[in-house]
Amino acid sequence: MHKLLTAVLCIIICTTGLYAQTRKPAPAQKGAAPLTKLYIIKDKRYIMRGDQKPFFWLGDTAWELFHRLTREEADLYLKNRAAKGFTVIQAVVLAELDGLTQPNQYGALPLKGNDPAQPNEAYFQHVDWVINRAAELGLVIGLLPTWGDKFNKKWGKGPEIFNTANARVYGEYLGRRYKSKPIIWILGGDRNPEGEQRMVTVRAMAEGIKKGDGGTKLMTYHPQGNSNSAGFFHSDPWLNINMFQSGHSARNQKSYVMQRQNYSLFPVKPTLDGEPRYEDHPVDWKPQQGYFDDFDVRQAAWWAMLAGGCGHTYGNHNIWQFFDKDRNEPISVARTQWARAMDLPGAFQVGYMRRLYESHPWTRLMPDQSLILNANPEDGGYQMVAVSEDDNFLFAYTPHGRPLTLDLARLKAAPLLLAYWFNPRDGRTELIGTFPNTGKQEFKPYAAGPGTDWVLVIDDAKASFAGYGLKRK
The missing domain is CATH 3.20.20.80 (Glycosidases)
Incomplete structure:
Protein backbone atom coordinates (compact mmCIF):
# COMPACT_ATOMS: atom_id res chain seq x y z
CA MET A 1 0.00 0.00 0.00
CA HIS A 2 2.83 2.40 0.91
CA LYS A 3 4.64 1.68 -2.36
CA LEU A 4 1.41 2.27 -4.28
CA LEU A 5 0.83 5.61 -2.58
CA THR A 6 4.41 6.66 -3.33
CA ALA A 7 3.99 5.74 -6.97
CA VAL A 8 0.71 7.64 -7.23
CA LEU A 9 2.25 10.74 -5.65
CA CYS A 10 5.21 10.57 -8.01
CA ILE A 11 2.87 10.34 -11.00
CA ILE A 12 0.86 13.33 -9.74
CA ILE A 13 4.01 15.38 -9.26
CA CYS A 14 5.29 14.64 -12.74
CA THR A 15 1.99 14.93 -14.61
CA THR A 16 1.05 18.23 -12.96
CA GLY A 17 4.32 19.72 -14.13
CA LEU A 18 5.57 20.33 -10.58
CA TYR A 19 9.20 20.17 -11.59
CA ALA A 20 8.67 22.85 -14.23
CA SER A 359 2.66 25.36 0.29
CA HIS A 360 2.19 24.48 3.98
CA PRO A 361 0.46 26.15 6.96
CA TRP A 362 3.84 27.71 7.76
CA THR A 363 2.68 29.99 10.56
CA ARG A 364 2.30 26.87 12.70
CA LEU A 365 6.00 25.98 12.50
CA MET A 366 8.04 26.07 15.71
CA PRO A 367 11.82 25.69 16.01
CA ASP A 368 12.81 22.46 17.77
CA GLN A 369 16.43 21.36 17.57
CA SER A 370 15.74 18.42 19.86
CA LEU A 371 14.45 16.47 16.85
CA ILE A 372 18.00 16.26 15.43
CA LEU A 373 19.66 13.16 16.89
CA ASN A 374 22.96 13.18 14.96
CA ALA A 375 26.06 15.21 15.82
CA ASN A 376 25.45 18.80 14.73
CA PRO A 377 28.48 21.12 15.13
CA GLU A 378 27.77 24.85 14.85
CA ASP A 379 29.85 25.42 11.73
CA GLY A 380 28.77 26.27 8.21
CA GLY A 381 26.93 22.95 7.97
CA TYR A 382 24.81 23.50 11.11
CA GLN A 383 21.45 21.79 10.66
CA MET A 384 18.14 23.25 11.77
CA VAL A 385 14.60 21.97 12.05
CA ALA A 386 11.13 23.38 12.70
CA VAL A 387 8.01 21.31 13.32
CA SER A 388 4.32 22.11 13.09
CA GLU A 389 2.55 22.74 16.37
CA ASP A 390 -0.01 20.23 15.09
CA ASP A 391 2.74 17.56 14.98
CA ASN A 392 2.05 16.68 11.36
CA PHE A 393 4.90 18.15 9.25
CA LEU A 394 8.43 19.51 9.54
CA PHE A 395 11.17 21.26 7.57
CA ALA A 396 14.85 20.48 8.22
CA TYR A 397 17.82 22.25 6.61
CA THR A 398 21.25 20.73 6.06
CA PRO A 399 23.57 23.39 4.52
CA HIS A 400 26.39 21.01 3.56
CA GLY A 401 24.21 18.04 2.66
CA ARG A 402 25.16 16.07 5.75
CA PRO A 403 22.79 13.22 6.64
CA LEU A 404 20.00 13.99 9.07
CA THR A 405 18.84 11.60 11.77
CA LEU A 406 15.53 12.78 13.16
CA ASP A 407 13.23 11.76 15.98
CA LEU A 408 9.96 11.47 14.09
CA ALA A 409 8.04 10.37 17.15
CA ARG A 410 7.21 14.07 17.52
CA LEU A 411 5.01 13.76 14.43
CA LYS A 412 2.50 11.78 16.45
CA ALA A 413 -0.43 13.10 14.40
CA ALA A 414 0.97 11.41 11.29
CA PRO A 415 1.21 7.59 11.43
CA LEU A 416 2.05 7.51 7.71
CA LEU A 417 4.73 9.92 6.50
CA LEU A 418 5.68 11.33 3.13
CA ALA A 419 9.27 12.59 2.76
CA TYR A 420 11.06 14.45 -0.01
CA TRP A 421 14.10 16.63 -0.58
CA PHE A 422 13.53 20.21 -1.64
CA ASN A 423 16.47 21.69 -3.54
CA PRO A 424 16.76 25.35 -2.44
CA ARG A 425 19.10 26.08 -5.36
CA ASP A 426 16.55 25.47 -8.11
CA GLY A 427 13.24 24.85 -6.36
CA ARG A 428 12.96 21.23 -7.54
CA THR A 429 11.92 18.28 -5.41
CA GLU A 430 13.15 14.69 -5.13
CA LEU A 431 10.62 12.29 -3.67
CA ILE A 432 11.96 9.93 -1.00
CA GLY A 433 8.75 8.02 -0.43
CA THR A 434 6.14 7.11 2.14
CA PHE A 435 6.78 5.03 5.23
CA PRO A 436 5.18 4.26 8.60
CA ASN A 437 6.17 6.54 11.45
CA THR A 438 8.32 4.35 13.67
CA GLY A 439 10.34 7.16 15.32
CA LYS A 440 14.06 7.50 14.61
CA GLN A 441 14.97 7.73 10.92
CA GLU A 442 18.07 8.72 8.91
CA PHE A 443 17.88 10.72 5.69
CA LYS A 444 20.87 11.09 3.39
CA PRO A 445 20.83 13.54 0.45
CA TYR A 446 22.07 12.22 -2.88
CA ALA A 447 24.73 14.97 -3.06
CA ALA A 448 26.77 16.64 -0.34
CA GLY A 449 29.50 19.21 0.29
CA PRO A 450 29.77 22.93 1.09
CA GLY A 451 27.17 24.82 -0.90
CA THR A 452 25.18 21.65 -1.61
CA ASP A 453 22.32 22.42 0.74
CA TRP A 454 19.00 20.62 1.05
CA VAL A 455 15.70 21.01 2.84
CA LEU A 456 14.07 17.83 4.06
CA VAL A 457 10.29 18.01 4.11
CA ILE A 458 8.27 15.41 6.01
CA ASP A 459 4.49 15.55 5.79
CA ASP A 460 1.54 13.62 7.00
CA ALA A 461 1.02 11.49 3.87
CA LYS A 462 -2.74 11.98 4.17
CA ALA A 463 -2.67 15.78 4.61
CA SER A 464 -3.90 18.12 1.88
CA PHE A 465 -0.58 20.00 1.92
CA ALA A 466 1.54 16.90 1.25
CA GLY A 467 4.11 17.69 -1.42
CA TYR A 468 5.54 21.02 -2.57
CA GLY A 469 2.65 22.83 -4.18
CA LEU A 470 0.73 19.53 -4.39
CA LYS A 471 -2.95 19.45 -3.55
CA ARG A 472 -4.13 15.89 -3.04
CA LYS A 473 -7.58 14.91 -4.19
Whole structure:
Protein backbone atom coordinates (compact mmCIF):
# COMPACT_ATOMS: atom_id res chain seq x y z
CA MET A 1 0.00 0.00 0.00
CA HIS A 2 2.83 2.40 0.91
CA LYS A 3 4.64 1.68 -2.36
CA LEU A 4 1.41 2.27 -4.28
CA LEU A 5 0.83 5.61 -2.58
CA THR A 6 4.41 6.66 -3.33
CA ALA A 7 3.99 5.74 -6.97
CA VAL A 8 0.71 7.64 -7.23
CA LEU A 9 2.25 10.74 -5.65
CA CYS A 10 5.21 10.57 -8.01
CA ILE A 11 2.87 10.34 -11.00
CA ILE A 12 0.86 13.33 -9.74
CA ILE A 13 4.01 15.38 -9.26
CA CYS A 14 5.29 14.64 -12.74
CA THR A 15 1.99 14.93 -14.61
CA THR A 16 1.05 18.23 -12.96
CA GLY A 17 4.32 19.72 -14.13
CA LEU A 18 5.57 20.33 -10.58
CA TYR A 19 9.20 20.17 -11.59
CA ALA A 20 8.67 22.85 -14.23
CA GLN A 21 6.41 24.93 -11.99
CA THR A 22 9.05 25.31 -9.31
CA ARG A 23 11.22 27.20 -11.77
CA LYS A 24 8.56 29.83 -12.37
CA PRO A 25 8.52 32.94 -10.17
CA ALA A 26 5.93 33.19 -7.43
CA PRO A 27 3.00 35.29 -8.63
CA ALA A 28 2.58 38.79 -7.27
CA GLN A 29 -0.23 39.32 -4.80
CA LYS A 30 -3.03 40.89 -6.80
CA GLY A 31 -4.49 44.15 -5.61
CA ALA A 32 -3.39 46.42 -2.80
CA ALA A 33 -6.55 46.18 -0.67
CA PRO A 34 -5.50 43.20 1.52
CA LEU A 35 -2.08 44.83 2.04
CA THR A 36 -3.26 48.23 3.22
CA LYS A 37 -4.28 46.58 6.47
CA LEU A 38 -1.48 44.43 7.81
CA TYR A 39 -1.86 43.43 11.43
CA ILE A 40 -0.59 41.07 14.10
CA ILE A 41 -2.76 38.85 16.25
CA LYS A 42 -1.84 39.16 19.91
CA ASP A 43 0.82 36.66 21.02
CA LYS A 44 1.50 35.50 17.45
CA ARG A 45 4.83 35.63 15.66
CA TYR A 46 3.64 36.38 12.14
CA ILE A 47 1.88 39.11 10.17
CA MET A 48 -1.65 38.88 8.80
CA ARG A 49 -3.18 40.55 5.73
CA GLY A 50 -6.49 42.36 5.58
CA ASP A 51 -8.08 39.33 3.91
CA GLN A 52 -7.13 37.18 6.94
CA LYS A 53 -4.32 35.37 5.15
CA PRO A 54 -0.75 35.18 6.51
CA PHE A 55 1.67 37.70 5.04
CA PHE A 56 5.11 36.30 4.26
CA TRP A 57 7.67 39.12 4.46
CA LEU A 58 10.11 38.55 1.62
CA GLY A 59 12.03 41.80 1.47
CA ASP A 60 14.63 43.40 -0.73
CA THR A 61 16.92 46.25 0.33
CA ALA A 62 16.39 48.97 -2.26
CA TRP A 63 17.62 51.78 -0.02
CA GLU A 64 18.28 54.32 -2.83
CA LEU A 65 15.11 53.55 -4.81
CA PHE A 66 13.51 57.00 -4.50
CA HIS A 67 16.78 58.86 -4.85
CA ARG A 68 18.70 57.26 -7.72
CA LEU A 69 16.14 55.82 -10.15
CA THR A 70 13.86 57.36 -12.73
CA ARG A 71 10.25 56.21 -12.85
CA GLU A 72 11.00 53.98 -15.82
CA GLU A 73 13.90 52.38 -13.95
CA ALA A 74 11.86 52.01 -10.77
CA ASP A 75 9.10 50.32 -12.77
CA LEU A 76 11.62 47.85 -14.25
CA TYR A 77 12.96 47.04 -10.80
CA LEU A 78 9.58 46.68 -9.10
CA LYS A 79 8.20 44.40 -11.83
CA ASN A 80 11.29 42.20 -11.54
CA ARG A 81 10.86 41.87 -7.78
CA ALA A 82 7.12 41.20 -7.95
CA ALA A 83 7.72 38.45 -10.53
CA LYS A 84 10.27 36.75 -8.26
CA GLY A 85 7.87 36.64 -5.32
CA PHE A 86 9.14 39.50 -3.19
CA THR A 87 6.52 41.13 -1.00
CA VAL A 88 8.34 44.00 0.75
CA ILE A 89 10.62 46.64 -0.78
CA GLN A 90 12.73 48.44 1.83
CA ALA A 91 13.47 51.99 0.68
CA VAL A 92 14.56 55.27 2.31
CA VAL A 93 12.97 58.71 1.94
CA LEU A 94 16.03 60.70 3.12
CA ALA A 95 18.66 58.56 1.43
CA GLU A 96 22.14 57.73 2.67
CA LEU A 97 24.19 58.68 -0.40
CA ASP A 98 24.08 62.50 -0.38
CA GLY A 99 20.34 62.26 0.10
CA LEU A 100 20.05 65.81 1.43
CA THR A 101 22.33 67.56 -1.05
CA GLN A 102 22.10 65.55 -4.29
CA PRO A 103 18.66 65.75 -5.93
CA ASN A 104 16.71 62.82 -7.28
CA GLN A 105 16.64 62.06 -11.01
CA TYR A 106 14.16 64.89 -11.52
CA GLY A 107 16.22 67.55 -9.82
CA ALA A 108 14.27 67.66 -6.56
CA LEU A 109 15.70 67.63 -3.03
CA PRO A 110 13.56 66.14 -0.25
CA LEU A 111 13.62 69.08 2.15
CA LYS A 112 13.82 72.84 2.00
CA GLY A 113 16.92 74.04 3.81
CA ASN A 114 17.49 70.58 5.31
CA ASP A 115 14.51 71.22 7.56
CA PRO A 116 12.39 68.12 8.28
CA ALA A 117 9.44 70.41 8.93
CA GLN A 118 9.62 71.72 5.33
CA PRO A 119 9.23 68.81 2.88
CA ASN A 120 9.58 69.53 -0.82
CA GLU A 121 6.37 68.59 -2.60
CA ALA A 122 8.10 67.83 -5.91
CA TYR A 123 10.33 65.21 -4.28
CA PHE A 124 7.45 63.56 -2.46
CA GLN A 125 5.35 63.38 -5.61
CA HIS A 126 8.01 61.06 -7.00
CA VAL A 127 7.95 59.01 -3.76
CA ASP A 128 4.16 58.85 -4.17
CA TRP A 129 4.52 57.51 -7.70
CA VAL A 130 6.88 54.72 -6.66
CA ILE A 131 4.72 53.69 -3.70
CA ASN A 132 1.61 53.65 -5.88
CA ARG A 133 3.33 51.60 -8.59
CA ALA A 134 4.54 49.12 -6.00
CA ALA A 135 0.99 48.78 -4.69
CA GLU A 136 -0.31 48.08 -8.20
CA LEU A 137 2.17 45.18 -8.36
CA GLY A 138 1.10 43.77 -4.98
CA LEU A 139 4.18 45.04 -3.13
CA VAL A 140 4.41 46.65 0.29
CA ILE A 141 6.97 49.40 0.79
CA GLY A 142 9.02 49.04 3.97
CA LEU A 143 9.41 52.80 4.29
CA LEU A 144 12.33 54.29 6.18
CA PRO A 145 11.62 57.98 6.90
CA THR A 146 15.37 58.62 7.00
CA TRP A 147 18.74 56.92 6.95
CA GLY A 148 20.32 56.81 10.39
CA ASP A 149 23.10 59.32 9.72
CA LYS A 150 20.49 62.09 9.87
CA PHE A 151 20.00 61.51 13.60
CA ASN A 152 23.23 59.67 14.55
CA LYS A 153 25.96 60.50 12.06
CA LYS A 154 28.71 58.33 13.57
CA TRP A 155 29.82 57.59 9.99
CA GLY A 156 28.50 58.61 6.59
CA LYS A 157 27.49 61.97 5.13
CA GLY A 158 24.92 63.29 7.57
CA PRO A 159 24.34 65.94 8.70
CA GLU A 160 22.31 65.30 11.82
CA ILE A 161 19.13 67.30 11.30
CA PHE A 162 16.63 65.70 13.67
CA ASN A 163 15.58 66.68 17.16
CA THR A 164 12.57 65.70 19.20
CA ALA A 165 10.33 68.44 17.85
CA ASN A 166 11.00 68.17 14.13
CA ALA A 167 11.14 64.37 14.20
CA ARG A 168 7.57 64.38 15.48
CA VAL A 169 6.44 66.92 12.85
CA TYR A 170 8.14 65.01 10.03
CA GLY A 171 6.72 61.70 11.22
CA GLU A 172 3.21 63.11 11.34
CA TYR A 173 3.58 64.47 7.82
CA LEU A 174 4.65 61.07 6.47
CA GLY A 175 2.02 59.17 8.42
CA ARG A 176 -0.76 61.40 7.14
CA ARG A 177 0.51 61.33 3.54
CA TYR A 178 0.72 57.54 3.32
CA LYS A 179 -2.13 56.59 5.62
CA SER A 180 -4.02 54.74 2.88
CA LYS A 181 -1.01 53.06 1.25
CA PRO A 182 0.44 49.55 1.77
CA ILE A 183 3.29 50.61 4.04
CA ILE A 184 5.30 49.11 6.89
CA TRP A 185 7.28 51.78 8.73
CA ILE A 186 10.96 51.07 9.38
CA LEU A 187 12.64 53.52 11.71
CA GLY A 188 16.37 53.61 12.30
CA GLY A 189 18.34 53.15 9.11
CA ASP A 190 21.53 51.22 9.91
CA ARG A 191 22.12 53.07 13.18
CA ASN A 192 21.59 52.31 16.83
CA PRO A 193 19.97 55.06 18.92
CA GLU A 194 23.01 55.80 21.07
CA GLY A 195 22.30 58.05 24.02
CA GLU A 196 19.06 59.10 25.65
CA GLN A 197 18.45 62.04 23.32
CA ARG A 198 18.52 59.83 20.24
CA MET A 199 16.18 57.34 21.90
CA VAL A 200 13.78 60.22 22.55
CA THR A 201 14.12 61.43 18.96
CA VAL A 202 13.26 58.01 17.53
CA ARG A 203 10.27 57.69 19.83
CA ALA A 204 9.09 61.16 18.82
CA MET A 205 9.20 60.18 15.14
CA ALA A 206 7.21 57.02 15.92
CA GLU A 207 4.65 59.10 17.82
CA GLY A 208 4.34 61.50 14.92
CA ILE A 209 3.78 58.70 12.41
CA LYS A 210 1.16 57.11 14.64
CA LYS A 211 -0.65 60.43 14.97
CA GLY A 212 -0.55 60.96 11.22
CA ASP A 213 -1.76 57.52 10.13
CA GLY A 214 -4.01 56.87 13.12
CA GLY A 215 -1.90 53.90 14.21
CA THR A 216 -3.04 51.87 11.21
CA LYS A 217 0.41 50.69 10.06
CA LEU A 218 2.94 48.26 11.48
CA MET A 219 6.31 49.57 12.60
CA THR A 220 9.79 48.18 13.18
CA TYR A 221 13.36 49.43 13.60
CA HIS A 222 16.42 48.74 11.41
CA PRO A 223 19.61 48.75 13.55
CA GLN A 224 23.24 48.64 12.47
CA GLY A 225 25.17 45.42 11.79
CA ASN A 226 25.14 42.69 14.43
CA SER A 227 22.47 44.60 16.35
CA ASN A 228 18.87 44.01 17.27
CA SER A 229 15.86 46.32 17.66
CA ALA A 230 14.82 44.32 20.72
CA GLY A 231 17.86 45.62 22.60
CA PHE A 232 16.45 49.14 22.43
CA PHE A 233 12.71 49.16 21.90
CA HIS A 234 11.22 45.72 22.54
CA SER A 235 8.89 46.97 25.26
CA ASP A 236 7.78 50.06 23.33
CA PRO A 237 4.18 49.63 22.16
CA TRP A 238 4.91 51.25 18.77
CA LEU A 239 7.42 48.50 17.89
CA ASN A 240 5.23 45.80 16.36
CA ILE A 241 8.01 43.74 14.73
CA ASN A 242 11.56 43.11 15.87
CA MET A 243 14.24 43.46 13.22
CA PHE A 244 17.92 42.59 13.49
CA GLN A 245 20.80 42.94 11.06
CA SER A 246 23.13 39.95 10.90
CA GLY A 247 25.31 41.98 8.53
CA HIS A 248 28.17 41.41 6.12
CA SER A 249 31.22 40.77 8.28
CA ALA A 250 31.76 37.02 7.82
CA ARG A 251 30.73 33.84 6.08
CA ASN A 252 28.64 31.47 8.19
CA GLN A 253 27.46 34.38 10.37
CA LYS A 254 25.01 32.76 12.80
CA SER A 255 21.87 34.61 11.81
CA TYR A 256 19.79 32.28 13.94
CA VAL A 257 21.24 33.53 17.23
CA MET A 258 19.39 36.88 17.39
CA GLN A 259 16.34 35.27 15.84
CA ARG A 260 16.24 32.77 18.71
CA GLN A 261 16.72 35.54 21.26
CA ASN A 262 13.78 37.49 19.88
CA TYR A 263 11.62 34.38 19.56
CA SER A 264 11.89 33.79 23.30
CA LEU A 265 11.05 37.36 24.39
CA PHE A 266 7.88 38.54 26.10
CA PRO A 267 5.70 40.20 24.96
CA VAL A 268 5.71 38.01 21.88
CA LYS A 269 6.47 39.88 18.64
CA PRO A 270 7.26 38.74 15.10
CA THR A 271 10.95 38.94 14.21
CA LEU A 272 13.12 38.81 11.10
CA ASP A 273 16.58 39.49 9.72
CA GLY A 274 16.20 42.82 7.93
CA GLU A 275 19.71 42.92 6.47
CA PRO A 276 21.73 39.70 6.13
CA ARG A 277 24.87 39.27 4.05
CA TYR A 278 24.27 40.75 0.62
CA GLU A 279 24.76 38.73 -2.52
CA ASP A 280 27.84 39.99 -4.42
CA HIS A 281 29.14 41.92 -1.40
CA PRO A 282 32.85 41.60 -0.47
CA VAL A 283 33.23 39.51 2.68
CA ASP A 284 33.90 41.92 5.56
CA TRP A 285 34.24 44.66 2.89
CA LYS A 286 37.52 43.03 1.73
CA PRO A 287 37.47 41.77 -1.90
CA GLN A 288 40.57 39.68 -1.23
CA GLN A 289 38.37 37.49 1.00
CA GLY A 290 35.94 36.92 -1.85
CA TYR A 291 32.32 37.94 -2.37
CA PHE A 292 29.20 36.49 -0.77
CA ASP A 293 27.35 34.28 -3.24
CA ASP A 294 23.96 32.62 -3.51
CA PHE A 295 24.88 29.92 -0.99
CA ASP A 296 25.58 32.59 1.60
CA VAL A 297 22.18 34.07 0.82
CA ARG A 298 20.38 30.72 1.19
CA GLN A 299 22.19 29.71 4.35
CA ALA A 300 21.36 33.01 6.07
CA ALA A 301 17.74 32.81 4.93
CA TRP A 302 17.03 29.22 5.94
CA TRP A 303 18.85 29.55 9.26
CA ALA A 304 16.83 32.64 10.18
CA MET A 305 13.49 31.30 8.99
CA LEU A 306 13.81 27.96 10.77
CA ALA A 307 14.70 29.81 13.96
CA GLY A 308 11.23 31.37 13.88
CA GLY A 309 11.22 34.22 11.38
CA CYS A 310 8.04 35.92 10.20
CA GLY A 311 9.84 36.31 6.90
CA HIS A 312 13.24 37.36 5.64
CA THR A 313 14.97 40.15 3.74
CA TYR A 314 17.28 39.45 0.81
CA GLY A 315 19.90 41.96 -0.24
CA ASN A 316 22.17 42.56 -3.18
CA HIS A 317 25.17 44.88 -2.80
CA ASN A 318 24.68 46.42 -6.24
CA ILE A 319 20.95 46.93 -5.89
CA TRP A 320 20.72 48.74 -2.56
CA GLN A 321 22.90 51.50 -4.08
CA PHE A 322 21.58 51.00 -7.66
CA PHE A 323 25.13 50.97 -8.94
CA ASP A 324 25.51 52.23 -12.50
CA LYS A 325 29.09 52.74 -13.63
CA ASP A 326 27.98 55.45 -16.06
CA ARG A 327 26.17 57.41 -13.35
CA ASN A 328 27.83 56.92 -9.97
CA GLU A 329 30.91 55.61 -8.23
CA PRO A 330 30.76 52.13 -6.66
CA ILE A 331 30.28 51.97 -2.89
CA SER A 332 32.36 49.32 -1.10
CA VAL A 333 33.72 47.76 -4.30
CA ALA A 334 30.39 47.13 -6.00
CA ARG A 335 31.12 45.45 -9.34
CA THR A 336 27.87 44.60 -11.17
CA GLN A 337 25.39 46.90 -12.90
CA TRP A 338 22.19 46.91 -10.85
CA ALA A 339 19.95 45.96 -13.77
CA ARG A 340 22.02 42.82 -14.35
CA ALA A 341 22.36 42.11 -10.63
CA MET A 342 18.56 41.82 -10.33
CA ASP A 343 18.80 38.33 -11.81
CA LEU A 344 21.64 36.90 -9.76
CA PRO A 345 20.65 33.44 -8.48
CA GLY A 346 20.01 34.33 -4.84
CA ALA A 347 17.08 36.56 -5.81
CA PHE A 348 15.32 33.59 -7.42
CA GLN A 349 16.19 31.23 -4.57
CA VAL A 350 14.58 33.24 -1.78
CA GLY A 351 11.43 33.12 -3.89
CA TYR A 352 11.65 29.32 -3.93
CA MET A 353 11.86 29.43 -0.15
CA ARG A 354 8.70 31.49 0.07
CA ARG A 355 6.89 29.06 -2.26
CA LEU A 356 7.80 26.07 -0.12
CA TYR A 357 6.68 27.81 3.04
CA GLU A 358 3.38 28.88 1.53
CA SER A 359 2.66 25.36 0.29
CA HIS A 360 2.19 24.48 3.98
CA PRO A 361 0.46 26.15 6.96
CA TRP A 362 3.84 27.71 7.76
CA THR A 363 2.68 29.99 10.56
CA ARG A 364 2.30 26.87 12.70
CA LEU A 365 6.00 25.98 12.50
CA MET A 366 8.04 26.07 15.71
CA PRO A 367 11.82 25.69 16.01
CA ASP A 368 12.81 22.46 17.77
CA GLN A 369 16.43 21.36 17.57
CA SER A 370 15.74 18.42 19.86
CA LEU A 371 14.45 16.47 16.85
CA ILE A 372 18.00 16.26 15.43
CA LEU A 373 19.66 13.16 16.89
CA ASN A 374 22.96 13.18 14.96
CA ALA A 375 26.06 15.21 15.82
CA ASN A 376 25.45 18.80 14.73
CA PRO A 377 28.48 21.12 15.13
CA GLU A 378 27.77 24.85 14.85
CA ASP A 379 29.85 25.42 11.73
CA GLY A 380 28.77 26.27 8.21
CA GLY A 381 26.93 22.95 7.97
CA TYR A 382 24.81 23.50 11.11
CA GLN A 383 21.45 21.79 10.66
CA MET A 384 18.14 23.25 11.77
CA VAL A 385 14.60 21.97 12.05
CA ALA A 386 11.13 23.38 12.70
CA VAL A 387 8.01 21.31 13.32
CA SER A 388 4.32 22.11 13.09
CA GLU A 389 2.55 22.74 16.37
CA ASP A 390 -0.01 20.23 15.09
CA ASP A 391 2.74 17.56 14.98
CA ASN A 392 2.05 16.68 11.36
CA PHE A 393 4.90 18.15 9.25
CA LEU A 394 8.43 19.51 9.54
CA PHE A 395 11.17 21.26 7.57
CA ALA A 396 14.85 20.48 8.22
CA TYR A 397 17.82 22.25 6.61
CA THR A 398 21.25 20.73 6.06
CA PRO A 399 23.57 23.39 4.52
CA HIS A 400 26.39 21.01 3.56
CA GLY A 401 24.21 18.04 2.66
CA ARG A 402 25.16 16.07 5.75
CA PRO A 403 22.79 13.22 6.64
CA LEU A 404 20.00 13.99 9.07
CA THR A 405 18.84 11.60 11.77
CA LEU A 406 15.53 12.78 13.16
CA ASP A 407 13.23 11.76 15.98
CA LEU A 408 9.96 11.47 14.09
CA ALA A 409 8.04 10.37 17.15
CA ARG A 410 7.21 14.07 17.52
CA LEU A 411 5.01 13.76 14.43
CA LYS A 412 2.50 11.78 16.45
CA ALA A 413 -0.43 13.10 14.40
CA ALA A 414 0.97 11.41 11.29
CA PRO A 415 1.21 7.59 11.43
CA LEU A 416 2.05 7.51 7.71
CA LEU A 417 4.73 9.92 6.50
CA LEU A 418 5.68 11.33 3.13
CA ALA A 419 9.27 12.59 2.76
CA TYR A 420 11.06 14.45 -0.01
CA TRP A 421 14.10 16.63 -0.58
CA PHE A 422 13.53 20.21 -1.64
CA ASN A 423 16.47 21.69 -3.54
CA PRO A 424 16.76 25.35 -2.44
CA ARG A 425 19.10 26.08 -5.36
CA ASP A 426 16.55 25.47 -8.11
CA GLY A 427 13.24 24.85 -6.36
CA ARG A 428 12.96 21.23 -7.54
CA THR A 429 11.92 18.28 -5.41
CA GLU A 430 13.15 14.69 -5.13
CA LEU A 431 10.62 12.29 -3.67
CA ILE A 432 11.96 9.93 -1.00
CA GLY A 433 8.75 8.02 -0.43
CA THR A 434 6.14 7.11 2.14
CA PHE A 435 6.78 5.03 5.23
CA PRO A 436 5.18 4.26 8.60
CA ASN A 437 6.17 6.54 11.45
CA THR A 438 8.32 4.35 13.67
CA GLY A 439 10.34 7.16 15.32
CA LYS A 440 14.06 7.50 14.61
CA GLN A 441 14.97 7.73 10.92
CA GLU A 442 18.07 8.72 8.91
CA PHE A 443 17.88 10.72 5.69
CA LYS A 444 20.87 11.09 3.39
CA PRO A 445 20.83 13.54 0.45
CA TYR A 446 22.07 12.22 -2.88
CA ALA A 447 24.73 14.97 -3.06
CA ALA A 448 26.77 16.64 -0.34
CA GLY A 449 29.50 19.21 0.29
CA PRO A 450 29.77 22.93 1.09
CA GLY A 451 27.17 24.82 -0.90
CA THR A 452 25.18 21.65 -1.61
CA ASP A 453 22.32 22.42 0.74
CA TRP A 454 19.00 20.62 1.05
CA VAL A 455 15.70 21.01 2.84
CA LEU A 456 14.07 17.83 4.06
CA VAL A 457 10.29 18.01 4.11
CA ILE A 458 8.27 15.41 6.01
CA ASP A 459 4.49 15.55 5.79
CA ASP A 460 1.54 13.62 7.00
CA ALA A 461 1.02 11.49 3.87
CA LYS A 462 -2.74 11.98 4.17
CA ALA A 463 -2.67 15.78 4.61
CA SER A 464 -3.90 18.12 1.88
CA PHE A 465 -0.58 20.00 1.92
CA ALA A 466 1.54 16.90 1.25
CA GLY A 467 4.11 17.69 -1.42
CA TYR A 468 5.54 21.02 -2.57
CA GLY A 469 2.65 22.83 -4.18
CA LEU A 470 0.73 19.53 -4.39
CA LYS A 471 -2.95 19.45 -3.55
CA ARG A 472 -4.13 15.89 -3.04
CA LYS A 473 -7.58 14.91 -4.19
